[in-house]
Amino acid sequence: MDLSLFLQQLLNGISLGSLYALIAIGYTMVYGIIRLINFAHGDILMVSTYFAYFGISVYALPWWLSVIIAILLTALLGILIDLGAYRPVRHAPRISALITAIGVSFLLENLGLVVFGGRPKAFYRPDFLDKTYELGGVHVFSLSIWVPLVTALLLALVFLLLYRTRVGAAMRAVAKDMEMVQLMGIDVNRVISLTFAVGSALAAAGGIMWAMKYPQINPLMGILPGLKAFVAAVIGGIGNIHGAVLGGLLLGTTEILLVAFLPSLAGYRDAFAFVLLILILLFRPTGLAGKDTIG
């Protein structure tokens, strides 16, 4: 095996994997707190890329400002979805909540088709992300370096929030025992809203980097990253943030390496994640990292 080619593909894999990880954290945090698979997570990601697109291409704002606004708006969208759709079914059977989430997912996709149109739109890619370096025979695309870096930064922020602030402590407590936390005088609904906000914001960051990577967006683009990030969350043990990061990196890297070194299987790339999911659930249902709580 050619070492430089391997390193190059490994970097691509880590880059893709860190995107999965960012998106997976949103799934895992929401699941850890209210035991709901937020089916609409991938579609929230899609909406965020359109927010950024409108900022950059329609209102001609600087790209970094558009990205920040898009992330904030997406966090707000996450809170609104929780308020409008998930809170009313919070005490219903879990399957009802899941069906609601599937409904929200299809609603976002089809509203996207109605409002934004089905034709893919070109997404802006800043110049510094559009360069290729050569380091000792390894061709490195600058975006592939920036994505893991930004991911690491955001992860550090999430861990700061969870372990160094009072709301973070409240979030971890709600994940452990919601009723007890209510007795302690913590407003559970606010904590859940905050969880949705953080999860959606991370999905927005991941989605915008995803859009810069490919560089185009369409209303159905969220489905695949959403499903794969969910698989990553399950691989890591859903409800566990370290696990989500681990699962995302693992899934991204294996996927890229598989395609790079076994090209005959490239067509099966999208099935790979699910085969992995089925195997994990069969042999290690709690995921690689195990444990069913946030943190």
Place this chain on the structure above:
Amino acid sequence: MSDRHRREWIYKLCTYGAIVGLFAFFLQVQNQADEYQIRILNVSAIFVTLAVSYNLINGVAGQFSLGPNAFMAVGAYTTALLTLSPAEKELSFIIEPIIWPLSVLHLPFLPSLLIGGAFAALLGFIMAFPVFRVRGDYLAIVTLGFGEVIRVVANNVQSITNGPLGLKGLSEYTNLWWSWGVAVFTVFCVTRLVKSSFGRAMQAIREDEVAAAAMGINVFRHKMLAFVVHAFFAGMAGGLMAHLITTISPTLFSFFLTFNLLVIIVIGGLGSMTGSIIAAIIITHAGEWLRAVEEPMAIGPFNIPGIPGMRMVVFSIMLILVMIFARQGLMGRREFSWEWFCGFLKIGKRRG
């Protein structure tokens, strides 16, 4: 003959009468209605078949599967590959020639349809082993995963499925007799199954798996039975659909189909076959009516542009609203019975 026996005998006659009436109605329709209306009726029948069998696993057995599109795909491809003549198959497989036994097989519609159902059932049987090791929302995700895997496989094994090109030029075998024949047959089989001891065991598993197991019910075997029966009828419905629209490709069997089915059984009421039948017919027709929303309209001096995609928005909102405000759906878990019907019409009531 006791009063009770006579009553049951009369109800049975009513059922057969209703079925004969239904088909007499179709005879009339076939002569008078236009092609479009007949097509909607065919689609309704296919969705009745699908919804009733899907409700068996989701509503009655309480195992939330999201994979009927996988079974439909298998049924549709199997049936289509059997009914296409060897010459037609040679023509459509341009990129890679079709593999041997399939290249020469050629069967009439009914055996093809049954074999399509059987293959789907076989897939259900194999899937049951991994799938029922998990529960609840995990089960939903795993079955969804299987649906995606089947679609990706159909895209890639070109010597069997012709890849993304799909199969074209199928004969339009599906007519009202076939589609509604299969629908009535499905309803008959599934309702009999639900009323049998097997069906009661499935309901017991839905209500409390541990308690059911404690009562000596083999939980896995009953879940598998529901799953395999569901797969069989979904496969047949897939075959019918393939021979109604005459072209199939992997994109047809995406999660989108499952979503439509989910809307139907949720609105009809999870666990009520009557609800599924009513909802399948209503949703199919509503989908056609809502086409009006997607087309440009002129109301007086105003021109309202059409909004393509609006139908799915409406269905998604309906699904969410039903979940929030009317979780029981139209029928809850109630079923139609002649007893209720007579009570409703206030005929044949017992004195005192």
